[in-house]
Amino acid sequence: MEYSFTNVWGQSWGMYKKSWLMLTAGVVIYLVASIPTQISNLAQNGLLFGQQKNPDQPAWSAISGGIGCFILIYSIFVLLPLLAGLIWMGLRAARGQTPMIGDILRGYRRFPTVLGVVVLMYILALIPVILALAVGGAIIFFGVGFEVFKDGVQQQDFDSFSKAALLGAGAWTFVCIIVMYWIGLRTSFSLLVAVDESISARGPLACIEMSWKMTRGRALSLLGLFITIGVMTLATLFACCLPVIGLGYPLALTMYGLAYNMLLNRDGFTDQYNNQFANPPTDAPS
Numbered sequence: 001m002e003y004s005f006t007n008v009w010g011q012s013w014g015m016y017k018k019s020w021l022m023l024t025a026g027v028v029i030y031l032v033a034s035i036p037t038q039i040s041n042l043a044q045n046g047l048l049f050g051q052q053k054n055p056d057q058p059a060w061s062a063i064s065g066g067i068g069c070f071i072l073i074y075s076i077f078v079l080l081p082l083l084a085g086l087i088w089m090g091l092r093a094a095r096g097q098t099p100m101i102g103d104i105l106r107g108y109r110r111f112p113t114v115l116g117v118v119v120l121m122y123i124l125a126l127i128p129v130i131l132a133l134a135v136g137g138a139i140i141f142f143g144v145g146f147e148v149f150k151d152g153v154q155q156q157d158f159d160s161f162s163k164a165a166l167l168g169a170g171a172w173t174f175v176c177i178i179v180m181y182w183i184g185l186r187t188s189f190s191l192l193v194a195v196d197e198s199i200s201a202r203g204p205l206a207c208i209e210m211s212w213k214m215t216r217g218r219a220l221s222l223l224g225l226f227i228t229i230g231v232m233t234l235a236t237l238f239a240c241c242l243p244v245i246g247l248g249y250p251l252a253l254t255m256y257g258l259a260y261n262m263l264l265n266r267d268g269f270t271d272q273y274n275n276q277f278a279n280p281p282t283d284a285p286s
Contacts, residue, residue, distance in 0.1 A: 003218065003262035005225050012094070012255040019093035023250035026089045026104045030082050031245070037079065040071050076115065081107030084114045088195045090253025094261050106195050113194045116204030121190060124183050124208075132176035136169040143168070185219045186212050188226070189260045199264075214263045222259070229255055 001007055016023070047064040084107030089099035107114050143165020189211040193199055199210070215222060229252045236248030 001262060003221075003259060003266060005221050005228075007262065008225060008255055008259050009228075012251065012258050015093050015096065015258065016251045016254045018096070019089075019099050019254070020246065020250050022099040022101065023089055023093060023253055024246045025101055026086050026099065027245055027249045027253075029101075029104055030079075030086050033078055033082055037071050037074055040067050040074075043067055044071075080118060081105070081111055081114060083107065084110070084191055084195050087192050087253060087256065090250075091192060091196065091257035091260060093250075093254050094257035110194050113202070113204055113207065114191065117190045117194045117207050120204050120208050121184075121187050124187060125180050128176040128179040128183070132173045136173050136176075139165050139169040139172065181223075182219060185222050185226075186215045188222065189214055189263070192257070192260050196264075214260075218263065225255070225259060 001011065044064050044067045047061075047067070082104055085104035088106040089103045092099045092103060144162040187208055190204075190207045193207040193210045194204070233244060233248040233252050236243040
């Protein structure tokens with residue numbers, strides 16, 4: 001079926017009903033696995049608050065730093081592979097297959113690729129952020145001068161040229177933010193490509209490339225889809241915790257997998273891409 005916003009919404013409910021129990025189990029496993037990071041975040045925030053009250057306690061800063069390192073390592077080696085496995089379960093449901101509990105460990109089978117994909121996605125997203133800070137800062141420096149901000153900003157401190165510079169810096173920052181979200185949309189299926197067993201692409205860069213090609217011309221439609229999925233998930237969250245665990249998250253996973261599968265199968269895209277990676281040329285004798 002051809003990808004469209006309405007097709008995803010129309011088909012996802014029936015697929016969700018067939019696999020909701022296993023998807024809910026996967027969501028529960030992931031949420032339970034995330035408990036250590038939530039507790040660590042609370043402890044770290046408590047330590048930072050205590051350090052502000054008693055700045056003469058250097059041990060608190062060291063403990064807070066240790067907790068931060070734990071959160072980073074745990075997120076990389078536990079939560080990231082489980083998240084990859086969870087979206088793989090959603091894709092299996094979208095393909096009419098029956099997800100299994102063991103599927104949530106799928107991310108560990110492709111862990112180097114999964115980690116590389118996430119790192120590349122962050123790097124690509126940081127490029128417009130860095131440009132926003134660098135160019136925007138330069139515009140403010142040459143157009144206004146940072147000394148204006150030292151003792152508090154007053155309206156009379158800005159002449160017409162300074163106001164134009166601030167407006168230009170704000171406009172440039174806004175453009176960079178739009179570019180950052182556009183990059184996020186174009187690479188939104190990279191992690192799913194990394195764990196999809198039907199794809200011959202190997203390596204983080206190949207996964208990014210495939211997601212980029214899949215989403216060509218579909219960025220605005222995907223933006224609308226992801227926004228409505230987010231609204232639906234928040235609605236079930238505000239209703240009660242149980243609906244978001246058994247309905248909101250599993251249905252969102254199914255819709256995400258279904259959108260991916262529709263884009264993957266349009267116009268023979270899968271066959272074209274698999275042919276590119278499945279049989280690389282070799283000069284080795286048989």
